[in-house]
Amino acid sequence: MALTPKNELSREEKRAKQENAQQEALLREVDEAVRQSDAEQFLDRWGKPLFGLLVAGLVAFGGYLYWDSRQEAAMERDSEALVGALDQIQSGNIDSGYDRLEELAGREGGGAAVAAAMMRAGIAEQRGDSEEASTIFKRVADNDSAAPAMRDLARLRDVALNYDSMKSADIIATLKPLAVPGKPYFASAGEFVAHAYLDQGKRAEAGAMFAQIAKDENSPESVRSRARQMAGVLGVDAIEDVDAVLEEQGVQRDEAASENAAAATE
Structure with a gap:
């Protein structure tokens, strides 16, 4: 008789577990139905616009690929035209x-x-x-x-x-924006501007420009040498390193000093 209550409790526990499982399954079905209903409503409302956007995106991507291929082909034709002209x-x-x-x-x-x-x-x-x-x-x-x-x-x-x-003023107006240290064509543009200043009688401005060119290490040495000489003629010191300049010209400092002394005594 002592075993009967235990067996009955076991059956009740099993029954409770079955009911819980059935409730959970029902809740899952309800939740799935709600989700499906929401998805259907979402697709009914936004399905066509989203599909349109997808199609538009694919068309745009296809158009880009076509444009890119045309651009590449055009560049190849242009390159061939340039090479052909150069050969001629x-x-x-x-x-x-x-x-x-x-x-x-x-x-x-x-x-x-x-x-x-x-x-x-x-x-x-x-x-x-x-x-x-x-x-x-x-x-x-x-x-x-x-x-x-x-x-x-x-x-x-x-x-x-x-x-x-050209008028000197027009030369200066055109090239002065280029006659700036660091610009690609500073030395060439600076020479033109400096000579235009000389044509206007502006010796100080011309000398300053020549001095800038002479001191610019990025300018060609031939241009710097001309600018150094012009700056000297105009009374502007454009030499920062005397020894370096003498070395470039193949002259020793003692030799240059002797020549200057001899010239002074004559």
């Missing part, structure tokens, strides 16, 4: 090279088109057609799509081509 020029067929560059140089934009334009300007200058060369240089200088260095070079070449016919 190096072979002595300047007129043929000039004609080959016409289509590419006439396009808007930078890169190959600007390079082709600068090459045509150089050929025109070489053939003595200064007006045509100047027109091309000005067009490159005003091209916002061109690299700043190429635009500056075009300005410098145009001034060099027309220096004798």
Whole structure:
């Protein structure tokens, strides 16, 4: 008789566990149904817009791939045109090279088109057609799509081509922004500006510019040497390291001192 209550409690526990399991299964089904209902409502409301966005994204990506392939093909054609023109020029067929560059140089934009334009300007200058060369240089200088260095070079070449016919004030206004230490064409632009100052009678400004060029270690030594001499003529000391300058010229300090002393006694 003592075992009966234990057996009955065991059956009750089993029954309770079964009921709990059934309740949990029912709750899961209800929860799943709610989720499915929410998903259906979400898809009914947003399914078409989301699908449209997906399609639009795929179309845009496909368009980018197409555009990229076209750009690459265009770059290859431009490169071939430049190489072909260079081959003609190096072979002595300047007129043929000039004609080959016409289509590419006439396009808007930078890169190959600007390079082709600068090459045509150089050929025109070489053939003595200064007006045509100047027109091309000005067009490159005003091209916002061109690299700043190429635009500056075009300005410098145009001034060099027309220096004798330009007013000193116009030369200074055009090249002074380039005549700054650290700029790519500082030495060349600075020389033009300094000589324009001399034409205006501004010896102090010219001497200061020549001195800047002479002290600029990034400028070509030939240009620095000319600038050093011009600065000296104008009474501006442009030598920071006397020994270095004497060494570049192959002169010893004692030898230079003896020559100066001999010159002073004469």
